Amino acid sequence: MSVARIFRTPTPYHQQELAELDHVQAFDVVYLAHLNHAPTQLVRSSHTNWAFAPVTLGPTIAAPAGAAVHATVANTDADNGGNAYFPRLATYAVTAINDVTGQESRPSSGASASNDLTLKRNKNLVTWGAVTGANRYRVYKANHESAFGYIGETQGTSFTDDNIDPDLSDGPPEANNPFGPNRNPSTVTFFDQRLIWARTREVPNGVFTSRSADFANMDIARPARADDAISIRISAQKVNSVHALVPLQNLIALTGDGVFVIAGSDGDYLSAAPPPMAKRQSGRGASRLKPLVLDEAVFFQPAVGSGVRSLGFTFEIEGYRSNDVSIFSPELFRGHTIASWAYAEEPLSVVWTARSDGKVPTFTWQLEQQVWGWTLCETAGKVETICSIPEGGESRVYWVVEREIAGVKRRFLERLASAKWSDLDLSCYLDCAVTFRLEAPQRRFLVPHLAGATVDAMADGFAIRGLACDGAGWVDLGHEASRLVTIGLGYEALIETLPLAVQAESGSIQAKRQMLGDVVVQVADTRLGAIEVGRRLDRMQQPRARTTEPLGTPSALFTGAAVVGTEPVTAGEATLFIRSREPLPMTVTSVFLDPVVSEA
Numbered sequence: 116m117s118v119a120r121i122f123r124t125p126t127p128y129h130q131q132e133l134a135e136l137d138h139v140q141a142f143d144v145v146y147l148a149h150l151n152h153a154p155t156q157l158v159r160s161s162h163t164n165w166a167f168a169p170v171t172l173g174p175t176i177a178a179p180a181g182a183a184v185h186a187t188v189a190n191t192d193a194d195n196g197g198n199a200y201f202p203r204l205a206t207y208a209v210t211a212i213n214d215v216t217g218q219e220s221r222p223s224s225g226a227s228a229s230n231d232l233t234l235k236r237n238k239n240l241v242t243w244g245a246v247t248g249a250n251r252y253r254v255y256k257a258n259h260e261s262a263f264g265y266i267g268e269t270q271g272t273s274f275t276d277d278n279i280d281p282d283l284s285d286g287p288p289e290a291n292n293p294f295g296p297n298r299n300p301s302t303v304t305f306f307d308q309r310l311i312w313a314r315t316r317e318v319p320n321g322v323f324t325s326r327s328a329d330f331a332n333m334d335i336a337r338p339a340r341a342d343d344a345i346s347i348r349i350s351a352q353k354v355n356s357v358h359a360l361v362p363l364q365n366l367i368a369l370t371g372d373g374v375f376v377i378a379g380s381d382g383d384y385l386s387a388a389p390p391p392m393a394k395r396q397s398g399r400g401a402s403r404l405k406p407l408v409l410d411e412a413v414f415f416q417p418a419v420g421s422g423v424r425s426l427g428f429t430f431e432i433e434g435y436r437s438n439d440v441s442i443f444s445p446e447l448f449r450g451h452t453i454a455s456w457a458y459a460e461e462p463l464s465v466v467w468t469a470r471s472d473g474k475v476p477t478f479t480w481q482l483e484q485q486v487w488g489w490t491l492c493e494t495a496g497k498v499e500t501i502c503s504i505p506e507g508g509e510s511r512v513y514w515v516v517e518r519e520i521a522g523v524k525r526r527f528l529e530r531l532a533s534a535k536w537s538d539l540d541l542s543c544y545l546d547c548a549v550t551f552r553l554e555a556p557q558r559r560f561l562v563p564h565l566a567g568a569t570v571d572a573m574a575d576g577f578a579i580r581g582l583a584c585d586g587a588g589w590v591d592l593g594h595e596a597s598r599l600v601t602i603g604l605g606y607e608a609l610i611e612t613l614p615l616a617v618q619a620e621s622g623s624i625q626a627k628r629q630m631l632g633d634v635v636v637q638v639a640d641t642r643l644g645a646i647e648v649g650r651r652l653d654r655m656q657q658p659r660a661r662t663t664e665p666l667g668t669p670s671a672l673f674t675g676a677a678v679v680g681t682e683p684v685t686a687g688e689a690t691l692f693i694r695s696r697e698p699l700p701m702t703v704t705s706v707f708l709d710p711v712v713s714e715a
Contacts, residue, residue, distance in 0.1 A: 124165045127152055134454075137302050137359075137405060139310075141330065146170065148303040150316060154294060172292050172333050174218045179209045179243040179252065179272075184228035189236035202229040205276070206257045207241045210287055211249035212268070218329060220246065222255065222263070222287040232278035239276045256281040262337065263287055288334040293323045293346050305330075306362040307385045309345075313368070319356035320349045322368065322377060322393075324385070335387070343387035349375050351395060358403045361413050364428065367435070368393065369401035371418045374426060374435060396435040399424060407458045407466060409480050414440070414466065421448040423468075423478070440478070444489040447476045457503035459510035462534050467512055473497025475514075494518075494546050495604050496527075509535050518547060521567025521586065539642075539672060540576055540599040544698045548603025556595040562602050563588030571605035571698050576669035578645065578697045580605060601698070608701050610693040612708075634679050634691060635707040640672045645697035648679040652692055656680060672700070676707075 128136060128149065137148045143159040147167075154170040184207055192199040208222035228239050241254060254274045255263040264281025267274060294300060300312035300323065310330035312323045326332045327342035335343045349355045355370035366377040366385065374397040380389040400418035407414045413426040422441035429436045441448055448470075456468040466478040475492040496518035503510045512531040517524055532543035543550065549562055562570070566588040572579045574596040582602075584590045590602055634648055636658070647655035658677035681691075691708065695701040 122163055122165065125167070127155060127167055135301065135403065139303050139305055141305065146303050146310060146330075148300045148312060150299055150301045150314075153299055154303075154312065170331050172294075172331055173290060174220050174288075174329070174332050174334065175216070176211050176213045176218050176220045176248050177246050178220045179211055179223040179246050179249075181242075181244040182207065182209055182223040182226040183242050184226045185240045185242070186228040186230040187236070187238045187240065188230055190234040191231075192234060200231050200234065202231045204229050204259055205232070205239060206263075207239070207276070208255045208257075208263055208287055209241065209243045209274075210253045210255070211246040212251045212253060213248050214250040215248075216329075218332070219253065219288055220249075221290055221334065225257075232276065237277075240273060241276065242273045245272050253287070255287045284338060285340075286336050286338065288336050288343075291333050291335045291344055293321075293333060293344075302357055302360050304360040304362055304366075306360070306366045309385065311360055311362075311366065313357040313360055318348060320354055320370070322347050322349065322357060322360070327386075339388040339390075341384075341386040341388050345385070345387045345391060347377070347391060347393065349377075349393045351375075358401050358418070359406050359415070361406050361408060363408070363411070363413065367396075367413060367426070369406060369413075369415055371400045373398050373400055374437065376435065394434075397426070397437045399437045402452070404453055404456070407456060409458055409464075409466070410482055412482070414478075416453050421445075421451060423448070423453070440487065441489065444476070447489055447491055455500040455502075457501045457512060459503045459512050461505075461509045467501050467503070467514070469498045469501045469514065473499070473517070475501075494606065496547075499526075507533070507535075509533065516547075520565060525564070527564070539669075539700070540573070542700055543573075543601050543603070544700060545571055545573070545601060545603030546606055548601050550599065550601045553596060553598055553600065556597045558592045558595045560590050560592070560600060560602055561588050562590055565590075565602070565604070568604065570602050572603075573599075573601045573698050575599065578699055580697070603698075605696070605698060608695045610703060612691045612693075612706055614690055632681065634681055636677045636679060636693060636703060637675070637705040637707070638677060639674045639702040639704055641674075641701050641703075642670055642697070642699050643673050643677055644670050645695050645699040646677075646701055647692075647694045647696075648677075648681070649692055650681050650690070652694070655692065655694060 132149055135149060139146050145157040147155040155167055156170050157167050159165050191197050204227055206225045206227040208225050210222050211220040223243055230237050230239055251268050251270045253268045254266050256266045257263045262283055263286050264283040265285040266279040266281050298315045298317050300315055302313040304311050308328045310325040315321055324345040326344050333344040349368060353372045355372045357368050357370050359369040361367040368375040368377055373395055375393045375395055377391055377393050379385050379391050385391050402416040402418050404416045411427055414423055417424055422439055424437050425440045426435050426437050452471045454469045454471050456466060459465050464480050468476050470476060475498050477490050477492055480487050496516045498514050498516045501514045503512050515528055517526050527547060529547060536542045551560055562584060565584045566586055568584050570582050570584050570590060572582055572592060574592055575598050579592060582590050636648055643658045647657055649655035656679050658679050693703055
């Protein structure tokens, strides 16, 4: 039995706020967004050191301090009675540059002096204190009370101005914070080397970006630079509250009333100068459920109605088109919403969804093979939240599930068993299960979390069903096991084929009496004795369970075609059931039917 410790840390969020919490991760920092809280980050310093802290907006490099100006007035045009001497006030500000991070600090406090720099030998010497981490400094100048403009840079802590005209198209950065009370963002993502926030109470259609490659810096310059922070509002016929942001080839904004693409004015890089644009792509709004990205497609829950929609770029319209991917399984979503979902990319490419009633519709997606479809999974409890984490070369799915064991409701954090196994003994096809690796033979096992439940077990390759777990949590297998034992809640895997719809010489066979006869089921890595095949659930047949294995040993896994006869009953359209109630793998790759069609 594996054991792990849970690390706990205080959080600023209430339990009821978690459903509305959005997040995005950059290495060991997770940025968190919620309407009731200022932008927050969760920083991991070690396995046992995690801490929440508000995001401090602005550059990390300090502004130069102690800026001063010493005016050298060597020429007052005394020979002409000072007729050409016109002193003007000049104000200077200095910023520090860190070449490693690319950050530019906010400007120092202004330092002023009066001088006529148009006359020879007159100059202003600007000085300031050194800044830790600075590789160079930029100097800005404002004549009289005009705007600041760039006049030069230096690696030292002084700069001489001998009548340099300021470049007013390049000004110093200014402190900027678009957030505050009643202006907390609730959506966050990354795009084009920027941290993107959206949707505040005051500006529900607002999108706010950091400076380029400087995630916690929202500063701007006047006039705007291309890498400045950006603030825009998505304007359309309605107030489009931004429910989610998705980074694809473009930045996609999913709002309550439609889908928008946010792109640079040139249709490419997202920059502050020129400002970006928001172009409407679809009139289908999205809910607040965080979308999933599968390959080049986005999956989201619509704002109105039920089901799941996909969004992908199509060259036909040179834009993004939305499609209903739940149209063939509407009964799985009618009257329900999705509380949580996650995409398990490897090895099976499956979307796991926690429905509002605790059941789990799963969506298999293989775009390159044009294979997709929904399956309903039900567990002995209510699944509340789901997530997927890459571990050991595959996507491991975790869920929080509420179960009632012996009349007591308990909440479990469970990890779905690995889909990659080389030995059947290492597989697990049981719910809420635990595995024991034995050093000596034993027959009784303690599973206190399943006390009072009826459980199934896998012991040394044999399946055992219907075991009683007593009030203390002890389970007796009835015989000793020597290697591996897995104990958990059993479940049933059931496949039902669609009615046949083929064209015969006399026309379509639909609505005609059909008899299946022999059925060929193609399986992979499946124990034949664990599956049943038939026309009716109360009259199922098993294929031949053993080939060359000796009695008393577990039958081997089988890959190939299994032939099963079905009862000679004709009763309308013929469908086929394939079922496994054993805690064993069942992989069906295809089914071949040879129906006999009757006109009567």
